[in-house]
Structures are given as structure tokens and as C-alpha cells.
Amino acid sequence: MGNLTLSIDGTNVELESGRSFTSVLAGLSIGNKEKILGLYIDGTLYDLHQPIGTGGTVRLVYADTDEGLGILRHSTSHIMAQAVRHLFPDVKLAIGPSIKDGYYYDFDFTEPISSHDLERIEEEMYKIVEEDQRFERFTKPREEALQLFKKENEPYKVELIEDLPDERELSFYKNGDFVDLCRGPHIPSTGYAKALKLLSIAGAYWRGDERNPMLTRIYGTSFFNAKPLKGYLNRIEEAKRRDHRKLGKQLELFSFHEEGPGFAFWLPKGMVLKNKLMEFWREEHEKAGYVEVQTPIILKKDLWVQSGHWENYRENMYTTEIDGTPFAIKPMNCPGGMLIYKEKIHSYRDFPMRVGEVGLVHRHEKSGVLHGLFRVRSFTQDDAHIFMLPSQIKEEIIRVIRLTERIYSVFGFSYHLELSTRPDKSIGTDEMWELATGGLEEALTEIGIEYEISPKEGAFYGPKIDFHLEDCLGRLHQCATIQLDMSFPERFDLTYIDQDGSEKRPVVIHRTVLGSLERFIGILIEHYAGRFPLWLAPVQIVVLPITRDHSEHASFVYERLKSESFRVELDDRNEKLGYKMREAEVAKVPYIVVIGAKEIEASTVSVRKSGKKDLGSMKLDELVSLMEDEITARSRPDELK
């Protein structure tokens, strides 16, 4: 048995082949040894108890890193499965990976369980943690492993092994009385999982395919100690507090009704948000050289057959009939836009033609996926189609990216980009797809912006670049999308007359910036926690007289503010100041003005900025110009002093 050489931080350490890293750890002069969970040797991950067979350069994995947390959570999923097995001996095991903020494990229970069972599973888990069981790794030949799981009646494990490549070594991990097929690595022992919490229970199809059996998935999270767990649970609470469905009701922005599942009703205050947002959108698009059109919501089925929607998007479309002829309700604006283009002959000189359409589209979503404003069946898309020469592709895509960046910057979002490639269900030739995908890539490279690739996620008619917005809680939402389309021009026989007098095909970009107005507003509500910037706030200012004696003057102030086009309310109800003040604060009105004897005497108003910032007294004119500046600049609350 020969010696191996491990290079750790430039120092060489000798290790006998087949021994684990633990055997040399004691002799090493490095700090934080108790936080080491595993190690990479030339890129291969080992846990501490695993026999090591090759030497190389070592990178240690510590507990207080994302990688370390991932290992912990994966191990915690084993602990959960073990606890579940103790309580429900007949359960069959599927898979249990670590995910972004925790882990899950999928089970096939003989009897359904409910969220009430989570508590006792968690108790059982803590027992296992207290026993501080060692995670031990071993391997088995394929046949033996298959026999084992067949004997133990674990059909999902059998299927997993059968799908693994023949040459793959099958590793197992054992802790206490629990053994699971597992690639590893794991924490050295169960005692490392000091802080854990089961979060929810849900159904999940085996391997995510709805044709497969529905399993029961239990979600949980874990940390190395209690403090970050508490922080994580607080973050969940904060997210609940900001939930747009809750705030939307509380602030009277929109509502949903049983009579229209997935269809939002916009209330007067929500309409202000919608309209102000569109006002801003139109300003920016006009500056960027767009014109605007509007096409009908219902169009003949034949059109959707021609566009390919009937074949590729049928299951998401609502249909109807007019005078015996089948019609469909538009799920997208493009076919209508194509008809407008075809209405006259175009010259290459017309290009690029940037044609916007703020269109109401309807898409059938499965009942189970509806979610507030984020996932609806009817939404307003801030669409546009850009008709152009193939040579203008790169330039136009760059312009769209720049426009999107400009609009997003006003809201203070951060975001990342994704390039989605050809899906399985699609129209067009391979050549078109390559050309189109290449065009998008080229634009991204030229602009020097980072992006990820998401394979097979493109639209059926072309590849796309998506903007994923990150809200202040770090959650991602897809909004803007830029899709390059070389199929519709073909299908709709779009042409232009080129310089040499010949007829040619234009290229089309489909793009949105906000994506869905509904979803975007949902994100805004959560991003601002309902405390909107002044330019968007449904009510910008409320005037509070202290007593009835001050009502007349308050009414004068109110009229003046109204004449300056502010969205202002006068609250001269017969209530105490504190009461009305509280109500204005709860309604998150940005400015609160108090009128009493002192203010009437000095011809001033007493101004309070929502969020307890008392600005003191000032002349009404001062307040007007202060607010005007804030609105014109479209300042965000976090930009103000």
C-alpha cells in the first residue's frame, strides 16, 4: 500500500492509500478544524470518513460556506427520511436533494399524512441529531444494490439505479439504522445538524412528470446553529408581510372573485398604479422611437392556425364562436401585429419599425398554478414588434436591452439575463434557429453583459433573452423578454422592397419590458412593501385638520394641492388627530399635512413624511415644489434623505 501526497495550501501531507482524511487531520497545523466538512482532491469531493485512493491538490470545504450548507442540508434530508421511516415503517423512499434554502425528500406513504405530522417527525429528527450518528460511506456492486432494494421493496431506488450508467460506482451512506443510496458527501455525523425546521408538505410527481405517481414531498431547512435559522424564519415572515396579495387587499389595489378565477379586478387605487406606470412607459418608448397600435382581442381561428399557435399553443387558448365561425381569444399580440404590417408595402427605408402594443391577452393556466397577480389568466402585455433588416438585429437588440435597463433603473431592481434556446415543440428550420440564437448571443457579447443559458426554454417561434428581476428579498421573477423571430415573417409572408428593388423578408423581434403589467405591479408592491414612490402612490398626500375649527383652512389647502394635480385626500372626519394620523400611516400615504391654529396663524403647513419623518412646518409653496421635484425625478423612497 503506497503513500499518497496531498497538497494543502501548498504544504504536502503524506497519507496512506485507503485511509480517510480524518486520520491525518489531527496532525495538521490549520485552524477551524471542527468546521471542515469535506475536501476536494483535484476537483473530486470527498467526505472526511471516506477512504482516499488518489493524491492531489486539496481544497477544504468549511461549514460556514454555501457549499457547506448544501452538504448539511443534504445530510439533514437523510435524517428526515430516517425519522419518517421510524414513524412510518412502510414508507417508500424516492429522492432527497438539497435545494436553494433547504432540502426536501419525496416519499410514497401508504396512508396520506398531513402538515400536523411534521411536528413529530421533527421531534424524531432531533433525537437522531442528539445521538450524533456517524455518516459512513460504502459501495456495492450494481447487482447487489438492485437485489437489496428489490428485497426491501424500494421501487424508486431500483428505478434510480437502473437509470444510472453501468460504469458508475454505487455509493451508500449509513447512519445509525438508516441506509440510503447516495452520491454524498455528508457531514461527519448527525450532531452537526443543530438547527433544523420542517417547513411544509406538498405533492410532487415522481421525477416531475405528471404521468408518474404523485409522491408526498416534505420541505425543510437546517443550519449549523440556531441563529441563522432564526434569521431565515424571520425572512419568511418578512416575505409574508410584503405579500402582494395581502397588501393588494389591504391597500385596496385589486381584488379577485370566485366568479373569475385568475382574472384580476382593478380597484381605483390600483388603476392609478397601472396608469402611472403606463404613462412612464409611453414616455420612454416615445423617446426610444416607438409608435403604438392596438389589435382586437378576438380573431378568427384561421389566423391562429397560420401563426402556428393552434398547433403549438392550443392548450393555453380560449376559444369562442361568432356566427358559426370559430374564433380564439388572443394569447399573444403578434398575429394581429403582423396583419397591420401587411396592410401596406414597406421599403427598407422604413426600418427599423418599432411598433408597440399594450395588449390584453388571455392564456389558460392550470387552476393549480394561479397565484395572485404573479400568475393570472388574463394580463396586459407591454408588447412591441420590431420589423427590420437582418443587418439591424444586433443594434436593435442592444437598444431593447438599453431601454429595459433604463426603465428598470427607476425602480431600483437588480436583475440577471438568461438566453433560452430552441424548445422541443417549435416551428422553423434548424438554420433559422442557429442564425437567430447566434444573433442574440452576439448582441449580449457586444454589450458585455453577463448571462446564463437556459436550454430548450425558448418560445416556439424563436430563441429569447429574458430578464429575471430580483426583488428585495432575493426572489426572482421573469419580466422582460426579447424574442427573435424568423418564422412569422415566413408564415405571414411579410415582405419589404430592398434597395435593389427586390422583395425580401424582414426579421421580427417580439419584446416586452415589464412583461405583464399585472405581474410587474405585484413585484412592485412587494419590492416597496406597499410604500410606493411618490410618482406612483395612489394617494400622495392627506390633509388633516386638528379640529372642526380648522376644517375650512384645511379645505383651502386641499383645493390648492388638488389644483396642482396632486392625488390628495382631505380627512376632516370627527376624529382625533392621532387616529387619523395612524390611518394615513397604515395606508402608507407618503405625505401627511397637519393644519391647526399655529399653521393658520403662520400661513404654513406642518408636514410629516410617512415613516415617522417629521419635516416640521413650511409654506405650502415649499411643499408643492418639494413634491413636484420628487415626482419629476421619479425618486425612490430609498433615494430620499
Added chain:
RNA sequence: GCCCACAUAGCUCAGUCGGUAGAGCACGUCAUUGGUAAUGACGAGGUCACCGGUUCAAUUCCGGUUGUGGGCUCCA
């Protein structure tokens, strides 16, 4: 669509191990004229989501429907 859970006053929620229900806020009336996050009293308001079944009796138990919530390919 599928799995699990939930549905009680305008809102947020109690409650009934089967005998037709309660609080706070909001709303109305009255009193109070109060200086920066809730003045007090009184009052009105509910076929306990809908449709069936079991029962002397169902808001409660059972089944169905509708809606809502958490999820449904991040490779053992």
C-alpha cells in the same frame, strides 16, 4: 390538471367532541373639539362557500362542487 390543507360578519380570526354562533377592527348614531400610529357609549351586521347524504336535529360528521393556500424535473 394532480397531492395535501383551508373556507365562520366588509376585514383579521375565535368557537361548537351534532342542539341554527362570538371578539377586535371597519360601518351607523350620540357624546367628546382632541397637535403627529387607535376617545367613549350604544347600535346594526352572518342560510357558518355551494349542492347532496347520515341524523329527531348538520355550521360541526360523510361525499361532491367551487374557490383559496403550499407544492409538482434544481440528478441517489
